[in-house]
Amino acid sequence: MSIETLEYDMIGVGFGPANLAIAIALEEDSRTRESGLRYCFLDSKPAFEWHGGMLLENSRMQISFLKDLATLRNPASRFTFVNYLHEKQRLLPFINLGTFSPSRIEYNDYLRWAAAHFDEHVHYGEQVIAVEGVEERGEVQRLRVVSRLADGRTRTRLTRNLVVGIGAQAAIPELFAGLQGESRLIHSSQYLERIGQCCPEREGRYRVAVLGSGQSAAEIYSDLAGRYPQAEISLVMRAQAMRPADDSPFVNEIFDPAFTDVVYRQPQPVRRQLIRSLSHTNYSVVNLDLIESIYQDLYQQKVVGSEQRRLLANRQIQAVAASTGGMRLSLRDTQSGGEELCEFDLLVLATGYRRDAHWRLLEGIERHLQEAELERSYRLPTRPGFQPNIFLQGCCEDSHGLSDTLLSVVAVRSQEVADALLEACCQPQVACA
Ligand SMILES: Cc1cc2nc3c(=O)[nH]c(=O)nc-3n(C[C@H](O)[C@H](O)[C@H](O)COP(=O)(O)OP(=O)(O)OC[C@H]3O[C@@H](n4cnc5c(N)ncnc54)[C@H](O)[C@@H]3O)c2cc1C
Structure with a gap:
């Protein structure tokens, strides 16, 4: 089957830590294999790299290594930072460093190591430029994802679900x-x-x-x-x-995965005020x-x-x-x-980043989106007659709190998205088995 006609159950746009954590959660979930889930990720970079322009020699992580891609979801995962150290034969020397904050260079290496496990599911060097709905008998069942390659050619893929994890832009x-x-x-x-x-x-x-x-x-x-x-x-x-930066222990609790519920439960004005009052953490x-x-x-x-x-x-x-x-x-x-x-x-x-590029990416399906709040499962609310599920990652600070743009919750959040996705894919009317 050609790429143009092959239909995916899920396409992930971007393959940074957020979508990498989802790849891991899917890999470790038996439902993925049982359902024969067909998925891939597209990333504009030629190879995996985490903020390569800022991998400065003396820079360190601003988060504990225990908040890696998997530990908080499944400490027994083979994708933990500790297992990475073990495989690289640096576990004891790392312990001897006596730190929770590895260098960013080492963390990038960890992420790259984890990403390499998914090479068959990731297409690098493809920048997604458009997402369109495929209309059949007045309903949208599938999405057309258009990407541009380095040589200017475009590629189109079909998918039933989309996870947008494209990070931030300068x-x-x-x-x-x-x-x-x-x-x-x-x-x-x-x-x-x-x-x-x-x-x-x-x-x-x-x-x-x-x-x-x-x-x-x-x-x-x-x-x-x-x-x-x-x-x-x-x-x-x-x-x-x-x-x-305030990273004292009581304040740090706002980055606990459970705090996402606390933030999400608040009415929007209260939430905004809460986020503003804690912005000195980030x-x-x-x-x-x-x-x-x-x-x-x-x-x-x-x-x-x-x-x-x-x-x-x-x-x-x-x-x-x-x-x-x-x-x-x-x-x-x-x-x-x-x-x-x-x-x-x-x-x-050094003027920071914006996190609104996903709206431009989704312009082609804008009329199918409801103006309602993003769901707790990170799913965009859509209008009746629009079947695909679209999940947002890393651009949901307004609804899910300050940890959303960071690494703190990626492990736990990935399971929340994987659950919603697998539930949707394994519904009887969707033939993914
Ligand atoms: C210098 C720096 C240091 C940081 N350090 C920390 C830290 O120590 N701790 C912490 O918690 N957070 C840190 N952060 C915050 C950062 O947001 C997270 O670490 C993390 O990168 C978020 O992962 P992500 O996958 O959401 O986004 P990203 O890491 O930005 O990944 C997004 C990916 O999407 C790809 N992409 C973008 N647009 C498209 C497109 N249209 N089509 C295809 N692919 C696309 C990009 O190439 C990229 O690979 C840091 C941020 C920066 C800039």
Whole structure:
């Protein structure tokens, strides 16, 4: 059967940790085999990689390794981080490190190791560009999923169910929107891919500004300081100060899978308020260790009378312009009211991410969607006459809470989706057995 006519029970769009956890949950569920579930995942990247642009040498996970792809759902799974260590013969040395936070490089390796088990179910290098309903006798029973390959060709597949787990996309502030394609402007998500090209000489006296006050901004600022010892590096932020991420134990309970129910049960205004009140756990915050090391470095500069690295806090960017001399930023000090013009060889936007791309992807079936709330099982409510189930992953913070965009709940959430999916697929009228 050709790809165009083969019908899947489920297609997963994206193969990051969220959909990888679903692949694992399906693999470990006997109903998957019993029903002969036909499924695949499509990912735009050429191979598995987890935030490759930010796999910085000194970066660490901001979550316990026990919140891996499987442990909280099934500690006996072969896909746990502990089993990964065991297979890689690093279990004892890892224990000796005495940490719950592996490096991001190691965690990426773990995820890649787990992803490799599903090679026959994953098609890399395919960016899904459209999802359309296939109408038959006034009903939509199936979806047509259109993907684009690296060489521009497109491919179409049919499926009865869809799981959208496409993560986040770079957020570019309005002021910079007209400068996309400018080689002296990069978003943090592309940092490692582009920094060597932008600043090729280790001893170069580059003038680099990192814009932002969150973890990525602080990590990139520190990385630049180590990478280019002669460079002038400025961390430009609207905030008065870098604030530490609150990962104290009571607060951390908001990332427990059970807290998803607590959030979901609230009426929308209460939920919004709850999420806002806890945002200091995740947004525009930095690990305390990193804050302290940046402070220490800036203090040491004062001692030796250097201004090579600067923290420009309380700065509002008024304008940005690309000139032959560099990228010119017009900055207003929101405390003193003073304005200054600064020129840089490179701007790094550590301005965060947006999570709305799934709506563009689903435009083709928009008229079949109800305006009601996302279901607890992450299923999008659809209108009568529309049979496919569509599940959303990682873009449901508004309804399911702050853990939704993180790794904290992926293991447990994957079972919730797998249950809903397998239930739908194994209904008698759907021939999946
Ligand atoms: C630098 C960084 C560090 C982080 N560290 C942590 C941490 O320590 N702990 C934590 O809990 N969270 C962390 N996060 C949050 C992060 O969201 C999660 O770690 C995790 O990546 C979420 O998994 P996901 O599968 O939802 O999304 P992603 O990991 O973003 O995966 C989405 C996948 O979908 C693919 N894709 C996108 N669009 C399409 C399309 N149209 N067609 C096909 N494929 C597509 C992408 O190529 C990607 O592989 C971090 C985020 C960043 C940016």
